[in-house]
Amino acid sequence: MTTSNGSVSRRHRASLDRERDDPFSAALAPPPNETPDERNARIMAAQKAERESKKIDEGIAASKKLLDKKKADVKMLLLGQSESGKSTVLKNFRLRFTPQYFDSERAAWRIVVLLNLISSIRTIASTITAELAAPEFTLVSSVHRQRCVDLAPVLAQEHILLSLIAVSPHFVEAASKPAEMMLGSEAVVRPGGEWKAIFASSEAAKEAASVVHSMRDEIDALWADTAVRELLEKRHISLKDAGGFFMDDILRVTALDFIPTDSDILRARIKTLGVEEHFFEKELPTSRNAGVKDFWIYDVPGSRGSRAAWIPFFDQVQAIVFLTPLSFYEVLEEDTRVNRLEDSVVLWKEICGHRLLENASIILFFNKMDILKAKLKAGLIIKEYVTSFGDRPNTYAGATGYFKEKFKAYHKRLSPKQRPFFYYETTAVDTRSTAKIIGTVHEEIFRRHLKDSILI
Ligand SMILES: Nc1nc2c(ncn2[C@@H]2O[C@H](COP(=O)(O)OP(=O)(O)OP(=O)(O)O)[C@@H](O)[C@H]2O)c(=O)[nH]1
Ligand SMILES: [Mg+2]
Numbered sequence: 001m002t003t004s005n006g007s008v009s010r011r012h013r014a015s016l017d018r019e020r021d022d023p024f025s026a027a028l029a030p031p032p033n034e035t036p037d038e039r040n041a042r043i044m045a046a047q048k049a050e051r052e053s054k055k056i057d058e059g060i061a062a063s064k065k066l067l068d069k070k071k072a073d074v075k076m077l078l079l080g081q082s083e084s085g086k087s088t089v090l091k092n093f094r095l096r097f098t099p100q101y102f103d104s105e106r107a108a109w110r111i112v113v114l115l116n117l118i119s120s121i122r123t124i125a126s127t128i129t130a131e132l133a134a135p136e137f138t139l140v141s142s143v144h145r146q147r148c149v150d151l152a153p154v155l156a157q158e159h160i161l162l163s164l165i166a167v168s169p170h171f172v173e174a175a176s177k178p179a180e181m182m183l184g185s186e187a188v189v190r191p192g193g194e195w196k197a198i199f200a201s202s203e204a205a206k207e208a209a210s211v212v213h214s215m216r217d218e219i220d221a222l223w224a225d226t227a228v229r230e231l232l233e234k235r236h237i238s239l240k241d242a243g244g245f246f247m248d249d250i251l252r253v254t255a256l257d258f259i260p261t262d263s264d265i266l267r268a269r270i271k272t273l274g275v276e277e278h279f280f281e282k283e284l285p286t287s288r289n290a291g292v293k294d295f296w297i298y299d300v301p302g303s304r305g306s307r308a309a310w311i312p313f314f315d316q317v318q319a320i321v322f323l324t325p326l327s328f329y330e331v332l333e334e335d336t337r338v339n340r341l342e343d344s345v346v347l348w349k350e351i352c353g354h355r356l357l358e359n360a361s362i363i364l365f366f367n368k369m370d371i372l373k374a375k376l377k378a379g380l381i382i383k384e385y386v387t388s389f390g391d392r393p394n395t396y397a398g399a400t401g402y403f404k405e406k407f408k409a410y411h412k413r414l415s416p417k418q419r420p421f422f423y424y425e426t427t428a429v430d431t432r433s434t435a436k437i438i439g440t441v442h443e444e445i446f447r448r449h450l451k452d453s454i455l456i
Helices: 010-021 023-028 036-072 086-097 099-104 106-133 142-150 152-165 169-175 194-201 203-214 216-224 226-234 247-253 262-267 304-316 340-353 369-377 396-414 431-455
Strands: 074-079 276-280 295-299 319-325 361-367 422-425
Touching (some): 074 086, 074 431, 086 099, 086 262, 086 276, 106 194, 106 216, 106 226, 106 262, 142 152, 142 216, 152 194, 152 203, 194 203, 216 226, 319 340, 340 396, 361 396, 361 431, 369 396
Parallel strands (some): 074 319, 319 361
Antiparallel strands (some): 276 295
């Protein structure tokens, strides 16, 4: 700024002096004796820096927008002990609301089905080995020993497949041990969906599928052997009740062109290890999706050691779907001193009474009802396990009615604030009946969420 007489004004000089003292201004000022080329380069560099900084600012604004949106979105948490069916319910939500996404994962689930099949073979092989080692054995012979030896290449695929996705080196190490060391261990994966991409595209997974295919007749012969079935019964090993049972479908699931059906995917078992966040975005036309909005489901690991990981999600969720099978006749896999139903009741009480969840809707699913029906049909006597059941009718309705009242009473007594009790009997592997329930639950959650948002 120059005055009309050409001298620099006092005020402007003072400001220039201040700028020179300011280290930032000094750093940004053009160097003395700058050439025209240097000046151009400096200006271009400054413009580039400004563009990059703008991009960063836009990125931050977009993430904030996403975060704000996420805050506003409905979030649902699936809770319950390990193997209660949380991930299976999640798959039902996918099937109902994002069927294209569900479809895109079939190749990955094919490999999980194979892993489940191999796991059953491993259990059989271990049981045969244990029987052969017993002081007197009658049910199996050296023929069975040979069958197990012949199936070694199939069992070896388990280690290869798990090495592709396993989270813990200890697990991979365990998988490389002899078959009997593997009894009771399960396929686990790193949290997140990365394992699905690996299984869907890996050459090693394709090779494993072809090895299992080449031995399908040997696997079939093992399962068709009546001595093997008798042995499993004698040792109280029920492969059918455990998740991921595909031994009745050997030829179909080992075919080279096998693509798992919806039902196969629901029955395939892979243990959840960390909390997984699943986003549900509108995929269907509004006419078919009953006005579904975007929402989030958190699927968590259910075993005792991992339940602390649930708590950080409590103050963010609008709804909890709590799953419990009525398996009063079973113990926890991770702690065989604990009855499964007792564990579920303790958990239910904690969830109902938790302060952070006082505003969340809690929806109770009595899951695996197909198994309870089958057990009762096969002669299960409830009062032998639950003495307080007394002389009530030993029927499906008798059992569900009794346990429903118990769960409902805890819900009423322990909820910090009054809230409605939602309850469903489910068989999460049955897509048709579950789809209806999922639809109702989804509507109910959104209806309540809308009501709460209006109240706020
Ligand atoms: N028969 C039957 N099997 C079921 C039902 N629901 C789930 N399963 C099976 O039970 C197994 C365990 O189910 P998951 O959904 O993996 O259990 P989870 O609660 O996610 O278990 P974690 O991940 O260990 O916490 C799977 O193989 C399912 O296919 C059901 O209603 N009936
Ligand atoms: Mg799970």
